Amino acid sequence: MIQSRLSGSQTRLLVFALTLVGTALIATAPTPAGLSLQGQYAFATMFFAGVLWVTGVLPLAVTALCIPVLLTAFGVYADLDAALTGFADHLIFLFIAGFMLANALQKYDIDRRIALWLMSRLGTSPRRLVGSVMIGTAFLSMWVSNTATAAMMTPIALGVLTQVVGNEGLEAAAASADDVDADIAADGAGAVAADAADTGEFSNLQVSMLLGTAYAASVGGVGTLIGTPPNAILASQLNELLGYEIGFAQWLAIGVPIVVITLPLVWYLLTYHLYPPQITNVEAAREQATEYLENEGSLSARGRRVAVIFAVTAGLWVLGGLGDLISPGLSDSVAVTLFGGDGASVFGPEGHQGLLYYVMVGMAAIPALVLSDTMEWDELVDIDWGTILLFGGGIALADALASTGATGWLADTVFSSLTSAPIVLVVGITVLLVIFLTEMTSNTATSAIIVPLLIGVGGGFAATLGLSEIAAAVFLATSGAIAASFAFALPVATPPNAIVFGSGYLKQEQMMRAGIALNVVMTAVLTGLIWLLFKFVWPAILW
Known part of the structure; x- marks a missing residue:
């Protein structure tokens, strides 16, 4: 055990050392024609961060914190203050607010109640039971992080499954996991899960429900701007690099159609072709979901206040994106005050962000939670700060690549041969x-x-x-950000994949079989869907 730990530590140090060597080689190589020295240093920093992010040698957030240090050390930025500006990007505060709202929903089990209600109402057959879990997971993942949603939904799904397939298969895997040395379990949850899974035969219903939970959490996150980190990274970097802002309502018009079309397709392929349930009666599962829901009891007064605050916040997020429709019916000063603009607001000064600007709405929800006596500060700050720091480091790196001309040089050098290719091919x-x-x-x-x-x-x-050029950049980058939520084959690809695999009730080959098939199908579906949205929807909302 100790030797294994030492070996892991030595491997980490070796990869880190090789990353430093590679970074130094890129930084000291002859500067290519057309690329500035600062741009070369930005590429070296990108190599450093990219290798560490991919290999996981350091936690993602720790690598992100290294980026401004390295950029300043190379002289890409004259001082550290400039390198750190990405960590104060306004969209970061939108996600802080979103995470805190999610904490409030989870504290009062509002998310759990929604999921159980759907299962008790829709789960009338094995396929519909899987579908109800996927619908609930996808909906919650639009508002709560897909990681937290998958972590909450997985034990619910397992609890309901015991009423259908019995405890035998589940207990066999769990027993194997319990017999593993605690130190090994702490160091390698994935290995424990794999070992546990190997001891049990899992029914198609169990596999399709667990995979459906993971995949629905990933797909559902595409629906809103706060649903998944790739959406946030896209929005923040478009704003930083192009000065272009995707509003909350604008993203709904992009994300919701993708969720509505791809989620049923994933469900259909899972339950009709890949792992069709072999059980016909799931009435016991519905009764179990109903019992869970009844055990929750009625929502407390504080819980109801949280639900109201969340509903109002979500409604204002959507309303704030409808300024073009509503403003003509308002006076100029009121329209500027509510939706933003260059004219005079009702407060007098000219120029206003708009009270309904979605970041301001999200931030206002936090004091509302405190004033309504529903959340304490210690509960609010218990969020994923690592992801927040990752956003900041990504913005700092993206800004350095753009300001030094590095991305422009890369476009001219590497991608110039594709600029005349059919757009469907480029998206694909x-x-x-x-x-x-x-x-x-x-x-x-x-x-x-x-x-x-x-x-x-x-x-x-x-x-x-x-x-x-700005619209084309928005289109291509948005296509890439959406695709990042559709990797289904390996546990490492997304946190929901890792969570359901780590439960110990699923074999890796089962995930790979379904994931590879879905990856192929979704590549084709997303290519066509993104192209259709680009042709008929995006012109009206993005530019």
């Missing part, structure tokens, strides 16, 4: 590349690396798309 290559990369590492790390590059090269396709 982008989707396939991102899904493949995401299978090798987390979707968050993939997005942090690939999104700024897609923003940089997107302008080169402006003529092909018949769009401005």
Whole structure:
């Protein structure tokens, strides 16, 4: 055991040392024609961060904190203050607010109640039972992080499954996991899960429900701007690099159609072709879900206040994106005050962000939770600060690549041969590349690396798309960010995949069989769907 730990530590140090060597080689190599020295240093920093993010040698957030240090050390930025500005990006505070709202929903089990209600109402057959779990998971994942949603839904799904398939298969896997040395379990949950899974035969219903839970959490996160880290990375970097802002309502018009179309398709393939349930009667499962829901009792007064605050916040997020429709019926000053603009607001000064700007709405929800006596500060700050820091490091790196001309040079050098290719081919290559990369590492790390590059090269396709350079960059980068949530084959690809695999009730080969098939299908579906949205929906909402 000790030797294994030492070996792991030595491997980590070796990979880190090789990363430093590679970074130094890139930084000291002859500067290519057309690329500035600062741009070369930005690429060296990208190599450093990319390798560490992909290999997981350091936690993602720790690597992100290294980025401003390295950029300042190379002289890409003259001082550290400039390198740290990405960590104060306003969209980061939107996600802080979203995480805190999610904590409030979880404290009062509002998310759990929604999921159980759907299962008790919709789970009238084995396939519908799986579908109800997937619908509940996807809906919650739009508002609560997909990681937290999968962590909450997995034990619910397992509890309901015991009423259908019995305890034998589940207990066999659990017993194997319990027999493993505690130290090994602490150091390698994935290995424990794999070992446990090997001892049990799992029914198709069990496999389809667990995989459906993971896949629905990933797909559902695409629906809203706060649903998954790739969405946040895209929005923050578009704002930082292009000065372009995707509003909350705008993203709904992009994300919701993708969820509505792809989620039923995933469910259909899982339950009709890949792992069709072999059990006919699931009435006991519905009764179990109903019993769970009854055990929750009625929602407390504080819980109802949280539900109201959340509903109002979500409603204002949507309303704030409808300024073009509502403003003509308002006076100029009121329209500027509510939706933002350059004119005079009701407060007098000219120029206003807008009270309904979605970041301001999200931040206002936090004092509302405190004033309503529903959340304490210690409960609010118990959020995923590592992801927040990752956003900041990604923004700092993307800004350095853009400000030094590195992404523009990359676009001219590497992607110029594709600029005249059919747009469907370009989207297909982008989707396939991102899904493949995401299978090798987390979707968050993939997005942090690939999104700024897609923003940089997107302008080169402006003529092909018949769009401005900014619109073309938005289109290509958005395609990549969406694809990052559709890697289904390996546990490492997304946190929901890792969570259901880590439960110990699923074999890796079962995930790979379903995931590879779905990756192939979704590459084709997303390519066509993104192209259709681009042709008929995006022109009205994105530019």
